[in-house]
Amino acid sequence: xxxxxxxxxxxxxxxxxxxxxxxxxxxxxxxxxxxxxxxxxxxxxxxxxxxxxxxxxxxxxxxxxxxxxxxxxxxxxxxxxxxxxxxxxxxxxxxxxxxxxxxxxxxxxxxxxxxxxxxxxxxxxxxxxxxxxxxxxxxxxxxxxxxxxxxxxxxxxxxxxxxxxxxxxxxxxxxxxxxxxxxxxxxxxxxxxxxxxxxxxxxxxxxxxxxxxxxxxxxxxxxxxxxxxxxxxxxxxxxxxxxxxxxxxxxxxxxxxxxxxxxxxxxxxxxxxxxxxxxxxxxxxxxxxxxxxxxxxxxxxxxxxxxxxxxxxxxxxxxxxxxxxxxxxxxxxxxxxxxxxxxxxxxxxxxxxxxxxxxxxxxxxxxxxxxxxxxxxxxxxxxxxxxxxxxxxxxxxxxxxxxxxxxxxxxxxxxxxxxxxxxxxxxxxxxxxxxxxxxxxxxxxxxxxxxxxxxxxxxxxxxxxxxxxxxxxxxxxxxxxxxxxxxxxxxxxxxxxxxxxxxxxxxxxxxxxxxxxxxxxxxxxxxxxxxxxxxxxxxxxxxxxxxxxxxxxxxxxxxxxxxxxxxxxxxxxxxxxxxxxxxxxxx
Amino acid sequence: xxxxxxxxxxxxxxxxxxxxxxxxxxxxxxxxxxxxxxxxxxxxxxxxxxxxxxxxxxxxxxxxxxxxxxxxxxxxxxxxxxxxxxxxxxxxxxxxxxxxxxxxxxxxxxxxxxxxxxxxxxxxxxxxxxxxxxxxxxxxxxxxxxxxxxxxxxxxxxxxxxxxxxxxxxxxxxxxxxxxxxxxxxxxxxxxx
Numbered sequence: 001x002x003x004x005x006x007x008x009x010x011x012x013x014x015x016x017x018x019x020x021x022x023x024x025x026x027x028x029x030x031x032x033x034x035x036x037x038x039x040x041x042x043x044x045x046x047x048x049x050x051x052x053x054x055x056x057x058x059x060x061x062x063x064x065x066x067x068x069x070x071x072x073x074x075x076x077x078x079x080x081x082x083x084x085x086x087x088x089x090x091x092x093x094x095x096x097x098x099x100x101x102x103x104x105x106x107x108x109x110x111x112x113x114x115x116x117x118x119x120x121x122x123x124x125x126x127x128x129x130x131x132x133x134x135x136x137x138x139x140x141x142x143x144x145x146x147x148x149x150x151x152x153x154x155x156x157x158x159x160x161x162x163x164x165x166x167x168x169x170x171x172x173x174x175x176x177x178x179x180x181x182x183x184x185x186x187x188x189x190x191x192x193x194x195x196x197x198x199x200x201x202x203x204x205x206x207x208x209x210x211x212x213x214x215x216x217x218x219x220x221x222x223x224x225x226x227x228x229x230x231x232x233x234x235x236x237x238x239x240x241x242x243x244x245x246x247x248x249x250x251x252x253x254x255x256x257x258x259x260x261x262x263x264x265x266x267x268x269x270x271x272x273x274x275x276x277x278x279x280x281x282x283x284x285x286x287x288x289x290x291x292x293x294x295x296x297x298x299x300x301x302x303x304x305x306x307x308x309x310x311x312x313x314x315x316x317x318x319x320x321x322x323x324x325x326x327x328x329x330x331x332x333x334x335x336x337x338x339x340x341x342x343x344x345x346x347x348x349x350x351x352x353x354x355x356x357x358x359x360x361x362x363x364x365x366x367x368x369x370x371x372x373x374x375x376x377x378x379x380x381x382x383x384x385x386x387x388x389x390x391x392x393x394x395x396x397x398x399x400x401x402x403x404x405x406x407x408x409x410x411x412x413x414x415x416x417x418x419x420x421x422x423x424x425x426x427x428x429x430x431x432x433x434x435x436x437x438x439x440x441x442x443x444x445x446x447x448x449x450x451x452x453x454x455x456x457x458x459x460x461x462x463x464x465x466x467x468x469x470x471x472x473x474x475x476x477x478x479x480x481x482x483x484x485x486x487x488x489x490x491x492x493x494x495x496x497x498x499x500x501x502x503x504x505x506x507x508x509x510x511x512x513x514x515x516x517x518x519x520x521x522x523x524x525x526x527x528x529x530x531x532x533x534x535x536x537x538x539x540x541x542x543x544x545x546x547x548x549x550x551x552x553x554x555x556x557x558x559x560x561x562x563x564x565x566x567x568x569x570x571x572x573x574x575x576x577x578x579x580x581x582x583x584x585x586x587x
Numbered sequence: 588x589x590x591x592x593x594x595x596x597x598x599x600x601x602x603x604x605x606x607x608x609x610x611x612x613x614x615x616x617x618x619x620x621x622x623x624x625x626x627x628x629x630x631x632x633x634x635x636x637x638x639x640x641x642x643x644x645x646x647x648x649x650x651x652x653x654x655x656x657x658x659x660x661x662x663x664x665x666x667x668x669x670x671x672x673x674x675x676x677x678x679x680x681x682x683x684x685x686x687x688x689x690x691x692x693x694x695x696x697x698x699x700x701x702x703x704x705x706x707x708x709x710x711x712x713x714x715x716x717x718x719x720x721x722x723x724x725x726x727x728x729x730x731x732x733x734x735x736x737x738x739x740x741x742x743x744x745x746x747x748x749x750x751x752x753x754x755x756x757x758x759x760x761x762x763x764x765x766x767x768x769x770x771x772x773x774x775x776x777x778x779x780x
Contacts, residue, residue: 163679
């Protein structure tokens, strides 16, 4: 342990900590625009300056190790003036028209400027050139607003291992972006939007679908249905002043109805459908391998996360056969909304507009994939992020906090607790095993409260094994099999588990979620997401699951109904047509 | 030493994990071969690039030395070469491009037969280096870092050649010209075939 003195207060910290960490431990907030939790500090923004007694100059606290006996001042005239000066310099280059910026009132630079009492542009002069890259379906980059903090670069390279963004050039002309001024659609960007979620300013944002959605709602000929992903209900409240981890499912439903959607449905319904299809697919693969002794691609990987799919298409095309052919719940929803539901409700599918609310930016890309039109139309028309939905609610004048709890419509509005936990890392795995284990043995998954603890939580790569015993006669070939499962979240961790698999480690089923923490930490979620907030959202999702009577996908009556009336059985011909897809080598 | 003998040694050193030796040998081989004055086929250059990158793959911080050697090999950094480097060193292409763009030494456009360097160090600057530079830009009709369409001349700026007594100084290839006047640049250029 090391003892340092911050503003005369003694702070004990572990060796190797920085001054920034020590201050955080002492409950002192040091402003920063470039720091990324648990990542090697870049020292790029220089806002976190502090005074160290005996040092020649002020130091950046994020890159300076806290050494024994150091006397640090975080609040003095000198420190305040230095920080203000740095922010003034950043503002002098920043081509940000706050009034017309999508990040107005949600901007870390603006917040700091207000906090520091910056009331005029101290250094007028040349600002950065605005270069807009809106080449991709999900993200828009504006180089004029970029303050080169390099947070996006850190998440893209070090957390996601994608490497689309890097500092290019030097000095005033430097930019953060793909190689040689390329657009994002020309490079291996998976559209996860972690860059947009961590950008302190408006330099990277999601491509808005709000206007299209308003237009559809206001068109009397259109029948607009909305689906909401499980992760939204655990995070939307943050946009309306609720504590992270507050569940707002009922209010969200009421708000959607007030916005004018004709039907409010739940992506949880198709999450349950995914489990039926994907679980059956896994059991079929195992049967082929164990009984028919066929060559079959194992382990099976989950396919719910479109960023992960694009990542595999770019970086690991040789494992595409291992990825479940199931579409993601969002796309399954679109496909059945414009077929099964259209028929049931007597609406012409060409008049149906399917809007998704997703914690994700990659879903905007996914809905525009050309193969996602098995209903005969584009299955999902528009995707709103959690942040966009909050903006629409605010635009409409709805007092979110005063809303009564609403209930989703039927027949695509009910979901089991297993569907809720799709939002958390480890959740799809747990949901799949709740159903698969019961199909095979006739008994409930033998774990406390149905939670598969070893695959829950924020550790990057998680593993578990489950011995299958007491199989029903039809599944006797699985008797005694030790089912080995792996879970990774964040694409850097996905890479680790794939490399482990290649090195010979045995798995039967692997869940990958693109974003750290799973969908609750998605690129479209309210800013700013830290591990503390991830954990709170994860807790809220588990509470939502535990509060339900219905906790297993195969017990969802609406799921039983759609198979009886429409799909017949998992992996049926019609299922294959509507609910399954294929992937493409993009390398 | 003949090329097959070199290649034999490469394999030998590779077995011993003596990658640095291989790297130096590659540089040596590049220099030796570039002296035989014949036009080397592009394919041959890419083969050599692959050997260089392979020899450096496991060394941390290999990117900059590999880029230097590659530029020596091709005269500039072609996109295809950068893609190979990115793939083999397992560095994102954006990072390779970022490093190339950071250092003015690296160039992604082919250089002319002669590189014209105008010194803008303090002594040359105060004695009119800037005007000489302007005259050269006008005469060659290219900007700093540019190359003439006939690939004869490239124009660059230097920061002190260590010949301040001769200011302002211009270098063309490895020849030095002293006390250059803006009106005299045409004559200098004309003396190069």
